[in-house]
Amino acid sequence: xxxxxxxxxxxxxxxxxxxxxxxxxxxxxxxxxxxxxxxxxxxxxxxxxxxxxxxxxxxxxxxxxxxxxxxxxxxxxxxxxxxxxxxxxxxxxxxxxxxxxxxxxxxxxxxxxxxxxxxxxxxxxxxxxxxxxxxxxxxxxxxxxxxxxxxxxxxxxxxxxxxxxxxxxxxxxxxxxxxxxxxxxxxxxxxxxxxxxxxxxxxxxxxxxxxxxxxxxxxxxxxxxxxxxxxxxxxxxxxxxxxxxxxxxxxxxxxxxxxxxxxxxxxxxxxxxxxxxxxxxxxxxxxxxxxxxxxxxxxxxxxxxxxxxxxxxxxxxxxxxxxxxxxxxxxxxxxxxxxxxxxxxxxxxxxxxxxxx
Amino acid sequence: xxxxxxxxxxxxxxxxxxxxxxxxxxxxxxxxxxxxxxxxxxxxxxxxxxxxxxxxxxxxxxxxxxxxxxxxxxxxxxxxxxxxxxxxxxxxxxxxxxxxxxxxxxxxxxxxxxxxxxxxxxxxxxxxxxxxxxxxxxxxxxxxxxxxxxxxxxxxxxxxxxxxxxxxxxxxxxxxxxxxxxxxxxxxxxxxxxxxxxxxxxxxxxxxxxxxxxxxxxxxxxxxxxxxxxxxxxxxxxxxxxxxxxxxxxxxxxxxxxxxxxxxxxxxxxxxxxxxxxxxxxxxxxxxxxxxxxxxxxxxxxxxxxxxxxxxxxxxxxxxxxxxxxxxxxxxxxxxxxxxxxxxxxxxxxxxxxxxx
Ligand SMILES: CC(C)[C@H](C(=O)O)[C@@H](O)C(=O)O
Ligand SMILES: CC(C)[C@H](C(=O)O)[C@@H](O)C(=O)O
Numbered sequence: 001x002x003x004x005x006x007x008x009x010x011x012x013x014x015x016x017x018x019x020x021x022x023x024x025x026x027x028x029x030x031x032x033x034x035x036x037x038x039x040x041x042x043x044x045x046x047x048x049x050x051x052x053x054x055x056x057x058x059x060x061x062x063x064x065x066x067x068x069x070x071x072x073x074x075x076x077x078x079x080x081x082x083x084x085x086x087x088x089x090x091x092x093x094x095x096x097x098x099x100x101x102x103x104x105x106x107x108x109x110x111x112x113x114x115x116x117x118x119x120x121x122x123x124x125x126x127x128x129x130x131x132x133x134x135x136x137x138x139x140x141x142x143x144x145x146x147x148x149x150x151x152x153x154x155x156x157x158x159x160x161x162x163x164x165x166x167x168x169x170x171x172x173x174x175x176x177x178x179x180x181x182x183x184x185x186x187x188x189x190x191x192x193x194x195x196x197x198x199x200x201x202x203x204x205x206x207x208x209x210x211x212x213x214x215x216x217x218x219x220x221x222x223x224x225x226x227x228x229x230x231x232x233x234x235x236x237x238x239x240x241x242x243x244x245x246x247x248x249x250x251x252x253x254x255x256x257x258x259x260x261x262x263x264x265x266x267x268x269x270x271x272x273x274x275x276x277x278x279x280x281x282x283x284x285x286x287x288x289x290x291x292x293x294x295x296x297x298x299x300x301x302x303x304x305x306x307x308x309x310x311x312x313x314x315x316x317x318x319x320x321x322x323x324x325x326x327x328x329x330x331x332x333x334x335x336x337x338x339x340x341x342x343x344x345x346x347x348x349x350x351x352x353x354x355x356x357x
Numbered sequence: 358x359x360x361x362x363x364x365x366x367x368x369x370x371x372x373x374x375x376x377x378x379x380x381x382x383x384x385x386x387x388x389x390x391x392x393x394x395x396x397x398x399x400x401x402x403x404x405x406x407x408x409x410x411x412x413x414x415x416x417x418x419x420x421x422x423x424x425x426x427x428x429x430x431x432x433x434x435x436x437x438x439x440x441x442x443x444x445x446x447x448x449x450x451x452x453x454x455x456x457x458x459x460x461x462x463x464x465x466x467x468x469x470x471x472x473x474x475x476x477x478x479x480x481x482x483x484x485x486x487x488x489x490x491x492x493x494x495x496x497x498x499x500x501x502x503x504x505x506x507x508x509x510x511x512x513x514x515x516x517x518x519x520x521x522x523x524x525x526x527x528x529x530x531x532x533x534x535x536x537x538x539x540x541x542x543x544x545x546x547x548x549x550x551x552x553x554x555x556x557x558x559x560x561x562x563x564x565x566x567x568x569x570x571x572x573x574x575x576x577x578x579x580x581x582x583x584x585x586x587x588x589x590x591x592x593x594x595x596x597x598x599x600x601x602x603x604x605x606x607x608x609x610x611x612x613x614x615x616x617x618x619x620x621x622x623x624x625x626x627x628x629x630x631x632x633x634x635x636x637x638x639x640x641x642x643x644x645x646x647x648x649x650x651x652x653x654x655x656x657x658x659x660x661x662x663x664x665x666x667x668x669x670x671x672x673x674x675x676x677x678x679x680x681x682x683x684x685x686x687x688x689x690x691x692x693x694x695x696x697x698x699x700x701x702x703x704x705x706x707x708x709x710x711x712x713x714x
Contacts, residue, residue, distance in 0.1 A: 075551075089551045119589055124476045140519065146554045156523045158558035162497065163516035165508070192602070194432075194446045197503045201515035227610040228618070231588065232476055245549070249606060253584040261585070 002035045003310065006066035008059075011045040011079075011088060012283025013293035013346075014072025020295035020350025021070065024319060025302045027354055032315040034306075039066075043095065044074025044088035044283075054091025060098055068309045069095070069276040072298065073283035097137050101268035101276055102168070103175040104136040104247065105308075108234075108254035111263055113327040116338050118259030124234065130254055131179055131239045134247025135172040136268055138164055139198070141244045164198045164243065169205040171271070176206075176241030177213040184238030186217045190226045190246055202243065223250070230254055255280050262294030262335040265301035267308050275309045277301040291345045294333040296323055299353055322356035359392045360667065363423035365416075368402040368436075368445060369640025370650035370703075371429025377652035377707025378427065381676060382659045384711055389672040391663075396423075400452065401431025401445035401640075411448025417455055425666045426452070426633040429655065430640035454494050458625035458633055459525070460532040461493040461604065462665075465591075465611035465621065470684040473695050474616030481591065487611055488536055488596045491604025492529040493625055495521055496555070498601045521555045521600065526562040528628070533563075533598030534570040541595030545576045547583045547603055559600065580607070587611055612637050619651030619692040622658035624665050632666045634658040648702045651690040653680055656710055679713035686713075 005025070009018035022038065029036045041059045042050050051059075054074070063069050075088040084090075095101075110118065110128040118125045143161035150156055173189070180187040189206045191199035203220055210218045221229065223246045229236060230250065234257050242250060255261045264280040279297030287293055300323060307316035331352050332341040344352070362382070366375035379395065386393045398416045399407050408416075411431070420426050432445040441447075452458075467475065467485040475482045500518035507513055530546070537544040546563045548556035560577055567575045578586065580603045586593060587607065591614050599607060612618045621637040636654030644650055657680060664673035688709050689698040701709070 084557060087551065093552070119481045120477050141552055143516065148554050148558060151522070156558060156562075157520060158554040159500065159518055159520035160553045160555050161516055161518055163514060165514040166512045192605075194444065195450070195498055196517045197505050197515040198517050200441060201505055201513060205513075224605045224609040227584065227606045228613040231610060231613040232616075246606075248549075248581045249584045249603075252581040253588060253610065256585040256588040259589075 002037045003068070004066040005036050005038050006063050006069045007038055007040045008043040008069060008071045009040070009046070010043050010072035010074045010283060011076045012073055012285045012288040014074070014283055016288070016291060016346050017279065017293050017295040017298040018070070018072040020346060020353070021298040021302050023350050023354050024299050024357065025070070027357055028302070028306065028315045028319060031357070032312060034310070034312060034315065043071065044091050045076050045079045047091055048079055048082065048086060048088065053086055054088050055094045060095065063095060063099060068274065068305050069099070070301065070305060071276055071278035073279065073281065075283050076285040076288070093141060095276065096268060097142060099274070099276065100137060100270040102135060102137040102172060103269040104134040105179070105267045105269070106132040106134060106251040106255065106280060107264060108132065108251070108258055109264070110258045111260060111327060113324075114260045114263065114336050117336055118257060120257055125257055128234055128258060130234060130237045131183065132247060132251040132254055133172065133176045133179060133239060133241040134251055135168065135243050138168045139244035162196070162198050162245070164201060166201065166205055169202050170209055173206045173209040173241060176239055177209060177216050180216045180239040181213065185215060186219075186238035188219045188221055188226070188237055188240045190221050190223050190240055190242035190250065192223050193220070194222060198243075206241070226250055227253060230257060251280070260336050262333065263296050263300065265297050265304045267304045269308060273309055275305065277305040291347060292334050293346050294335050295346050295350050296353075299323060299350070318357060319353075322353050325356040326352040359394045360425070361423040362393050362395050363420050363426045364395055364397045365400040365426060365428045366397070366403070367400050367429035367431045367640060368433045369430055369642045369645040371431070371640055373645070373648060373703050374636065374650050374652040374655040375427070375429040377703060377710070378655040378659050380707050380711050381656050381714065382427070384714055385659070385663065385672045385676060388714070389669060391667070391669060391672065400428065401448045402433050402436045404448055405436055405439065405443060405445065410443055411445050412451045417452065420452060420456060425631065425662050426456070427658065427662060428633055428635035430636065430638065432640050433642040433645070450498060452633065453625060454499060456631070456633065457494060457627040459492060459494040459529060460626040461491040462536070462624045462626070463489040463491060463608040463612065463621070463637060465489065465608070465615055467615045468617060468620060468684060470681075471617045471620065471693050474693055475614060476616060477614055482614055485591055485615060487591060487594045488540065489604060489608040489611055490529065490533040490536055490596060490598040491608055492525065492600050495525045496601035519553070519555050519602070521558060523558065523562055526559050527566055530563045530566040530598060533596055534566060534573050537573045537596040538570065542572060543574045543576075543595035545578055545583070545594055545597045547578050547580050547597055547599035547607065549580050550577070551579060555600070563598070583607055584610060587614060608637070617693050619690065620653050620657065622654050622661045624661045626665060630666055632662065634662040648704060649691050650703050651692050652703050652707050653710075656680060656707070675714060679710045682713040683709040
């Protein structure tokens with residue numbers, strides 16, 4: 001039976017990098033007879049321009065019907081002054097929430113070929129391989145009530161709510177433990193339990209889930225300390241699990257440790273491993289349309305999709321190997337270029353991966 | 358007229374490092390005839406042991422009556438299993454809130470003598486000098502309602518509230534602009550306005566305050582991006598202003614960039630520049646009582662106190678110069694020690710600063 005993949009190139013550099021990822025996906029599809037059927041639609045700013053909303057109902061319906069979603073990136077200055085209720089990011093948050101994609105996997109890996117690119121000392125980051133598991137459909141991103149209002153004294157005020165239920169915490173903790181189990185067997189749960197009520201419940205539930213994983217070593221860390229430790233000694237971490245907001249901050253910090261955020265893919269999974277896959281970097285409007293963006297994170301997102309949603313390990317491995325090979329060949333887009341390497345554009349990089357595959 | 362200083366050594370290494378800071382303060386008091394009168398009390402775990410609560414009413418009354426408060430650090434494993442309502446951190450949060458110390462100044466400075474200690478490449482951090490202005494008495498740390506409860510279906514859930522009012526944002530934004538004005542004239546306001554209602558108000562009010570500071574260059578950054586940029590290129594920042602929770606995370610990350618968190622003081626000020634001064638590092642229970650902790654952050658907190666609460670610029674400068682001198686002499690506590698330097702303990706380091714002064 002054929003598998004449906006919905007491709008959402010999005011905004012900024014999205015369409016350019018997605019074009020290369022689609023080349024790679026089409027080749028893998030043929031070579032490994034995966035039976036994928038691709039269809040395309042818009043999300044974010046592109047959807048605002050086309051449908052008047054950042055996620056159209058028909059697009060959401062197609063995403064729900066699809067077996068996996070491949071996303072470029074959303075947002076850009078063009079839509080910065082739009083009504084906050086329909087800004088591009090709202091489309092992203094809505095699709096995450098509506099598809100129930102609560103488990104966000106964000107690897108931070110240092111590619112040995114790119115070790116130079118990190119702003120950290122080589123000995124601090126060499127061999128870095130962290131997986132951040134971020135809760136993606138709960139917490140302060142979606143908490144109700146949230147409101148902006150005028151008080152009786154005429155002053156404006158606004159507030160957000162940070163809620164977590166036991167079941168929300170339990171299912172993301174399980175993802176964390178499951179991932180740790182097949183990796184380095186170490187899970188660090190990050191919270192702010194010395195201040196927040198939601199974090200106190202978080203910590204308690206993670207402790208309970210830990211009983212089912214005696215083979216995984218669990219530790220707890222406050223988020224401020226985690227932000228420090230990532231800079232001081234990032235290699236102490238294997239898998240980190242944390243809430244939506246802390247995960248947003250720490251995963252970006254961790255990805256930057258590698259110096260090659262243009263290389264990092266991510267997966268957002270539901271309870272049945274149906275997922276949406278996207279690069280960690282954003283829509284980079286400043287370089288959009290110039291043909292210089294790095295397509296590798298999107299290509300590696302294809303690999304993650306094959307691995308996590310379809311169990312196509314051989315094809316996933318092959319794509320990762322092809323990416324490694326083009327790096328070995330010295331090919332670099334501008335963001336990861338260094339003296340002595342060959343600078344190439346988006347399409348040339350995509351073609352090189354296709355060639356290597 | 359004499360000035361009252363309330364000294365709260367606190368827990369862990371607190372008493373040790375405070376003893377050295379008090380030596381320096383006493384000398385400065387004599388030398389510059391500052392007319393300070395010191396008194397001592399307990400906060401945090403030490404207060405729990407003595408009074409049964411982390412901040413006793415009488416201690417709070419003395420803090421309110423004092424002209425400035427000097428704090429060591431609070432917390433430790435001894436009190437980890439205590440009722441959350443009276444854990445040591447609650448004392449810290451209460452004194453901040455009750456004294457109205459909304460303006461938290463956290464410098465992240467790289468001492469040239471300690472450049473080696475950073476985990477970042479020298480060229481990325483050389484000359485680093487950032488000031489983080491953190492809102493300290495509002496937001497999710499104090500927001501009501503907050504609750505932990507059992508739902509009808511038997512599931513536990515907990516939530517916190519993140520509120521900000523216009524006046525809370527305005528006064529901390531002013532601190533940020535005022536600081537930027539006397540420094541590099543660049544202010545970066547950090548929020549998550551693409552997701553949070555409170556951040557949207559934050560950004561709007563900061564923009565309004567900016568009109569009174571045409572000489573300061575204002576930028577806005579999302580917190581996830583700020584966490585990345587601090588790693589990628591921290592020297593792009595001069596002053597950063599942000600909310601309580603984001604400030605907690607980013608100031609710890611920034612301080613670790615310098616590799617010398619044992620060197621960093623902080624100030625928490627009210628509307629009249631009455632303040633509480635403390636080192637950025639915590640109570641480090643693992644090395645408490647060993648006489649090896651670094652007292653320099655606490656000594657530099659004395660210098661900040663002289664500068665911000667008492668306008669004693671000459672005395673403040675002299676203490677900073679004395680600290681710089683002992684570093685030049687090659688004296689180092691264990692946390693900042695490197696090959697070829699002289700390792701000293703807490704008291705020897707304090708004595709050396711006294712000597713230099
Ligand atoms: C665009 C924004 C809403 C989003 C988030 O905060 O989740 C992004 O930063 C991310 O991490 O995917
Ligand atoms: C101890 C804790 C409550 C405190 C905070 O989060 O504010 C500390 O981390 C700090 O930054 O001073």
